[in-house]
Amino acid sequence: MTVRRKAAGVLALGFAPLALAGLASAPAVAHGSLTDPVSRVSACFAEGPESPTSAACRAAVAAGGTQALYDWNGVNIANAAGKHRDLIPDGKLCSAANDKFRGLDLPRADWPATAVSAGEHTFRFRATAPHRGSFELYLTKPGYDPAKPLAWSDLEAKPFARATDPALEAGSYVFDGTIPERSGRQLVYTIWQRSDSPEAFYACSDVTFGGGTPGGPGGGAVEQEEGKGEQGSGGETPAPAPSAPSEDAIAEGSEKSSVEHDGHGDDDAKTGAKVTAAAPAAPEQKAGGNAPEANAARSEEVLAETGGSGSSTYLAIGGAGVLAAGAAVLFASQRRRAAAAAGRHSR
Structure with a gap:
């Protein structure tokens, strides 16, 4: 398995639950x-x-x-x-x-x-x-x-x-x-x-x-x-x-x-939640296309699937930004490890 594939796998299994857990703690709005x-x-x-x-x-x-x-x-x-x-x-x-x-x-x-x-x-x-x-x-x-x-x-x-x-x-x-x-x-x-x-x-x-x-x-x-x-x-x-x-x-x-915001606090991560602080911006990626645009498109898909309103679009984009930022950090870490391993083998 290549380093790139390892990074993607760890991201899916590690960062996604952490991000969703953070969203789940945000209050949802009443209905x-x-x-x-x-x-x-x-x-x-x-x-x-x-x-x-x-x-x-x-x-x-x-x-x-x-x-x-x-x-x-x-x-x-x-x-x-x-x-x-x-x-x-x-x-x-x-x-x-x-x-x-x-x-x-x-x-x-x-x-x-x-x-x-x-x-x-x-x-x-x-x-x-x-x-x-x-x-x-x-x-x-x-x-x-x-x-x-x-x-x-x-x-x-x-x-x-x-x-x-x-x-x-x-x-x-x-x-x-x-x-x-x-x-x-x-x-x-x-x-x-x-x-x-x-x-x-x-x-x-x-x-x-x-x-x-x-x-x-x-x-x-x-x-x-x-x-x-x-x-x-x-x-x-x-x-x-x-x-x-x-x-x-x-x-x-x-x-x-x-x-807050007419919310009843049902801690629903999928709909109606809001973020109290700005999500970190996703770093530009050289591979995989324009991450912000892709994340925004996926956010709209999630809203359509769960019945969320357009007013909560920023939450989905913010969540995608968190995942993208985590991916960049993890990918860089894997590349450093791979380079170090290659150096040891060359000796």
Whole structure:
């Protein structure tokens, strides 16, 4: 085996794991939530974590604090691996059993709700960091009572909409589905299970059929906040129409996220990671072509394979630079050893 081949072999077996281990320690960014129909956490974040306008969102802040809203794109379970019903108990579906998001589990009939109709619908999931994976959307059964804690038995056994690796358009996954017939207030439960990680994300979206009227089964009940009902005409509590977070709000809110860059720290080396210091520049190589260009091309391939966003391209290039620098050092060392060995034999 030639010295050049030995160097390449040692590089593949030695430097690559070290580089990947370094990338794995970098925090990853959080991932998003359903915005059409708007999820509870997205709607409350859009209202403003410090002073939400709807009674339900104010109650959620009173129960769990404002941080849950700043972390609107992180309702997740890191090791879900499809075991959603085993890991999330009844009454905690909207928070994914995460105590920080406990305010989202409040059984109320006045959560901001999106008016929908049975039939074809285009769904949107705002992804702050794209990943490969599958979406499943479940609808509550007829007779669903929003004034009671949400249980798995309240949802249909099978999803009414599914999508695997849907198209990413303007920062949102977009896919179509057919909404079943319902009446009054209902709830759409979304599960996004990543295929490049056991992590999964969850969202509760309150919806109304038949004009967006408020209430419990059939649209009649009212909410109570500190003993006061905010009644509309006819003794009903109007269901406020929710808005999805604007891009400006997402950018501003990220500064108050509980982890860097909206991250949740799943230590995923393949997607969403970031480098806190500049990677060393790769030395020019006389053989093998232009290393930086080759590394950049390979970086784009890795991003495409793992579902990473274009904003993380610099990470892949930096990682390739680390490998290239290591290769140059190792190759030079092998050449010196070979020259020394040749000198001894010549004697």
